[in-house]
Amino acid sequence: MCGIAGLILTPGARAPDQVVLAKLIGALDHRGPDGSGHTVIGRVALLHNRLAIIDLVTGDQPLFAGTAALVANGEIYNYRELRAAMPGVAFATNSDCEPPLHLWLREGADYARSLRGMFGIAIHDRAQRTVTLTRDPFGIKPLYHAAVEGGIAFASEPQALLEAGLVKRAVRPAAVEELLQLQFTTGADTIFPGIQRLLPGETIVAADGRILERRRIAAVPAEPPESISEEAALTRLDQALNESVDLHQRSDVPYGMFLSGGIDSSVLITLMARLNSQPVLAFTAGFDVAGVADERAHAATVARAAGAKHETIEITEAMVWRHLPEIVAAMDDPVADYAIIPTWFLARRARQDVKVVLCGEGGDELFGGYGRYRSAMRPWWLGGRVMRGRGNFDRVDVLRAAPTGWRDGYAASEQEAAGHGRTRLGAAQATDCADWLPHDLLLKLDRCLMAHAVEGRTPFLDPGVAAACFRLPDALKMHKGTGKWLLRQWLARNLPAADPFSPKRGFTVPVGQWIKARGASLGPLVAAQPGVAEIADPAKVVALFGDIRRWRHGFAAWTLLFYALWHRRHILGLQPAGDVFETLATR
Numbered sequence: 001m002c003g004i005a006g007l008i009l010t011p012g013a014r015a016p017d018q019v020v021l022a023k024l025i026g027a028l029d030h031r032g033p034d035g036s037g038h039t040v041i042g043r044v045a046l047l048h049n050r051l052a053i054i055d056l057v058t059g060d061q062p063l064f065a066g067t068a069a070l071v072a073n074g075e076i077y078n079y080r081e082l083r084a085a086m087p088g089v090a091f092a093t094n095s096d097c098e099p100p101l102h103l104w105l106r107e108g109a110d111y112a113r114s115l116r117g118m119f120g121i122a123i124h125d126r127a128q129r130t131v132t133l134t135r136d137p138f139g140i141k142p143l144y145h146a147a148v149e150g151g152i153a154f155a156s157e158p159q160a161l162l163e164a165g166l167v168k169r170a171v172r173p174a175a176v177e178e179l180l181q182l183q184f185t186t187g188a189d190t191i192f193p194g195i196q197r198l199l200p201g202e203t204i205v206a207a208d209g210r211i212l213e214r215r216r217i218a219a220v221p222a223e224p225p226e227s228i229s230e231e232a233a234l235t236r237l238d239q240a241l242n243e244s245v246d247l248h249q250r251s252d253v254p255y256g257m258f259l260s261g262g263i264d265s266s267v268l269i270t271l272m273a274r275l276n277s278q279p280v281l282a283f284t285a286g287f288d289v290a291g292v293a294d295e296r297a298h299a300a301t302v303a304r305a306a307g308a309k310h311e312t313i314e315i316t317e318a319m320v321w322r323h324l325p326e327i328v329a330a331m332d333d334p335v336a337d338y339a340i341i342p343t344w345f346l347a348r349r350a351r352q353d354v355k356v357v358l359c360g361e362g363g364d365e366l367f368g369g370y371g372r373y374r375s376a377m378r379p380w381w382l383g384g385r386v387m388r389g390r391g392n393f394d395r396v397d398v399l400r401a402a403p404t405g406w407r408d409g410y411a412a413s414e415q416e417a418a419g420h421g422r423t424r425l426g427a428a429q430a431t432d433c434a435d436w437l438p439h440d441l442l443l444k445l446d447r448c449l450m451a452h453a454v455e456g457r458t459p460f461l462d463p464g465v466a467a468a469c470f471r472l473p474d475a476l477k478m479h480k481g482t483g484k485w486l487l488r489q490w491l492a493r494n495l496p497a498a499d500p501f502s503p504k505r506g507f508t509v510p511v512g513q514w515i516k517a518r519g520a521s522l523g524p525l526v527a528a529q530p531g532v533a534e535i536a537d538p539a540k541v542v543a544l545f546g547d548i549r550r551w552r553h554g555f556a557a558w559t560l561l562f563y564a565l566w567h568r569r570h571i572l573g574l575q576p577a578g579d580v581f582e583t584l585a586t587r
Contacts (some may be wrong), residue, residue, distance in 0.1 A: 001062070002050050003028030003154035003286040003334040003450075004071045004143075008131045009043035010209035012572040013150030016045040020164050024153075025049060027160035030449045031073070036240040037061050039069050043209070044124050044131060045153070053356060054079075054252050059095035071430040073156050074119030074141045075457070077247035082114065097121075103134065109203050112136075113217060116247065116463055120156055120198070130207045137219040138362070138440030138461040139200030140445055142333070146195045147511035148363055151209025157447075158195045159570060167194050169571045176535060177403040180559060181391030183336040184440040186409030192334055197333075198575055200438050219433050219461075220366075220470045224421030225231035233476055233486055234493075241459070241490075245271040248358055248459040255356035256281035259310070263369070263484050264360030266498040267491055268459060272358065273306040281309040283350050283357070285342040285489075288316045290508040298499075313349045315342060317514050325576030325583040330451040335444050336562040338509040338555075340542050343448040354356035361441050362460035365432045366469055368425055368477030369484040377478065385426060386414070387403035395499075396556040398540040410435055425474045437461075458521045512554020515561065519545035525584035526560055531567025536560065 005024040007016045014542045032049025039046050039062045048061040048071040062069045076082070079096035082103065083089075090103050092364060095104060096117075103111040104123050112121075112134045120143030123132045133154055135143045142178050145154040148166045149574045174192035178184070179587035188196045198204060201217035228236075245268065246519040259282035272280045275354065284299040294435045296312050296510060303310035327344045350357050378384030389405055392397055410431070418428035442458070449456040459465070472486060482501070491500040515522060523545025527538035541560060564584060568574050577586040 002071075002073045002543055003031030003156040003158055003160075004047060004049075004073045004120060004122055005047040006151050007043075007045045007073070007148075007151060008206050009151035011043065011124075013043055013209065017039055020166065021045055021047060023164040023234070024155060024160050024166075027163040028156055030453060030558040031156060033453050034054050035060055037071075039124075041069075041124065041126050042129075044126075044129075046124055051355070051455060053455055054096045054250065055094040056252050058093040059097070061095075061097065063093065063095060063098050063101055063219060065092070065098070065101050066105055068101060068105055068123055068125045068509065069258055070097065070104075070121065072097040072119055072121045072125045073143070074117055074121070076100060076117040076527070077250055077462075078116040080250075083168065100563050109205055109213065109215060112203060118458070118461075121141070122154065128207070130205055130212070130311070132203060132205050133198060134203045135198040135200060135270060137201035137217045137463065138433070138442070138458075139340055140442050140446075140458055140461055142443065143198040144190065144195055144333075145198065145204070145307070146188075146190055151204055152291065158190055158192055158334050161195060162332075162570065162573075168190060171531075171567075171571060174405060177406040177548065178409060179334055179336060179563070180214075180393055180399070180535070181403050181406040182388060182410065183392065183559065184436070184443070185334070186413065193297055195372070200434070202333070209403065212259050220430055220466050222420040222422070222430075223471055225423060225426065225473045226471045228472065228476075230476060230486070230489070230541055233472055234490055235469050237486060237490055240465045241267065241271055243276070243458040243460040244465050245358070246275055248457045249275060249464070251356050253355040254281075254348060255358065256283060256354045257358040258282070258360070259284050259299045259303060259308070260360070261295045261302050261498075262360070263487055263491060263498075263500055264363030264460065266302050266495060266500070268348070268358055268360055268499075269302060269306045270309055270491065270495040271459075273308065280306065281353060282308045282310050283346050284310065284312045285346050286312060286314055287510055288314055292510045292513075293508060299415060300499050301496070305495055309322045310498070311353075312344060314436075315345050316344070317456055317517075319345070319513060321518075321581070322579045323571075323576075324580050325565055326451075327448070327575055328562055328567045332447070332570055333443055334562070334566050334570075335440050336512045336559045337440055337444055340444050340448055341442055341509050341511070344451065346456045347452040351454050353452070356455045356457060358450070358459060360460065361443060361445055361458045362437065363484065363487065365437050366460055366466060367484040367487045368429060368474075369487075370432070373425055373428050373478060373483060374481060377424045377474070384424075387431065392552070392559060393556055396544065396552060398556065398560075400535060400537060420552045423474050425478060426470075429470070481493065512548060513556040515545065515554060515557045516548040519548060519557070521581065522561065523582065525565045529564040529568060529584065531571060532560055532564045535563075
């Protein structure tokens with residue numbers, strides 16, 4: 001895993017400024033502490049910071065072949081198979097990222113269709129004077145671009161473009177509404193005016209400082225459900241998951257996994273135990289708050305059944321207040337998901353022993369695990385509801401103006417996902433794969449882990465798994481109100497100690513309780529922040545923090561606290577200045 005950046009300038013522009021290049025790559029140091037490299041040819045610059053995972057000796061980037069150069073952030077899991085399929089190629093390294101370069105020389109912009117992995121890739125061809133930017137189909141790895149003076153800039157994180165002075169620090173009001181109401185932002189446009197995401201699966205070809213071509217690879221099939229028996233589906237599921245986990249374990253450095261004790265991570269630890277001769281190293285987090293669902297005991301049961309070595313951490317209120325400014329600072333593309341807290345602390349602990357962790361993201365989206373899918377499957381006259389029909393602030397009177405268009409981007413994803421012969425369930429899953437998954441869950445995973453130079457791998461989000469499982473009949477996903485039916489059946493056969501048919505325990509972070517206990521001191525600090533004062537009535541903010549009565553009040557307060565810290569760091573450009581209270585009190 002790495003960080004990449006670069007410039008694609010027009011012929012009339014000055015050569016890339018070395019100071020700007022240094023700021024660009026310096027802002028991504030945390031993503032790649034094991035080395036850096038660059039190439040500047042004419043008006044094109046490619047920059048790379050490396051986190052060495054595969055080919056520790058000869059895998060430095062940029063990589064060169066023929067007239068082309070490549071920098072990549074990610075892992076290509078089927079690199080051995082790709083090498084075997086190109087017997088005439090003289091590979092210069094053992095890097096997993098060299099096969100994509102040779103594929104590009106052969107196939108051009110369609111090269112990514114052969115890749116199984118997570119990636120943000122940039123390839124410069126000095127003969128054609130083109131730069132090809134590509135992101136993996138599920139959007140596991142990030143890549144951003146912006147029109148700047150003299151051409152185009154790109155980077156693994158938008159904060160690098162801001163730190164280099166290539167884009168002004170400002171917010172797009174429509175995206176702020178999305179963030180407040182949804183906890184993430186949708187589509188290609190980020191919260192920063194002028195900075196765009198490459199969409200999941202998108203390839204952009206640029207030359208002379210402008211975009212010439214766009215194409216995209218779909219993450220999930222756009223076809224009706226297939227007809228298949230449960231037994232046949234279980235056999236195919238086992239084969240697909242076994243192959244994916246085996247590929248995702250390819251590494252030249254130690255690896256482990258995050259274990260919640262839920263269905264998805266229990267499936268992963270079962271497969272990892274099957275494929276490893278040594279005990280799997282599993283990490284679980286819990287909280288020091290009575291009455292909050294704690295996953296550690298059940299996770300320990302699952303770990304013992306799988307023969308794993310189990311490490312747990314307890315996250316305390318004091319730890320959160322001390323480190324929250326750092327955690328939020330890592331979320332430059334903002335996600336107000338309170339799960340950033342345990343994810344960040346788990347990554348910090350895991351980095352003591354490993355550089356790679358396998359994670360269960362994607363299981364709910366591919367196998368129909370969310371409770372909201374049950375309602376989405378029903379027509380409105382039978383009680384069905386659209387997903388995310390209500391925003392987080394709909395019944396919390398604190399904002400200066402009621403958000404209006406906050407659901408437009410999500411509705412566009414819903415419209416695109418519908419049709420193709422998909423059922424209501426399939427369309428709901430495809431909608432989540434388009435926005436919720438890449439712009440919340442995977443973005444959170446990327447930033448929180450890369451803040452500690454840890455690589456997060458997601459075996460459920462594999463083309464082979466998607467092809468084998470996304471088109472399953474609805475009854476094998478949602479059965480009598482129980483989601484992930486087929487996955488539960490598989491787990492019951494392979495690790496019954498995981499108790500896969502027990503009610504979903506859910507996962508909560510007690511931010512509401514923590515904020516309620518410190519609301520009297522937190523409220524005035526949050527209300528006084530310039531970013532919050534722009535969008536909310538300060539007096540109402542103070543009142544909200546001082547009287548948290550229901551869950552939605554606590555979540556609204558958390559969102560405002562997140563936004564206050566985020567705006568301070570990424571719009572005002574101020575570094576964290578101690579704990580939450582010290583940081584918010586510092587001008």
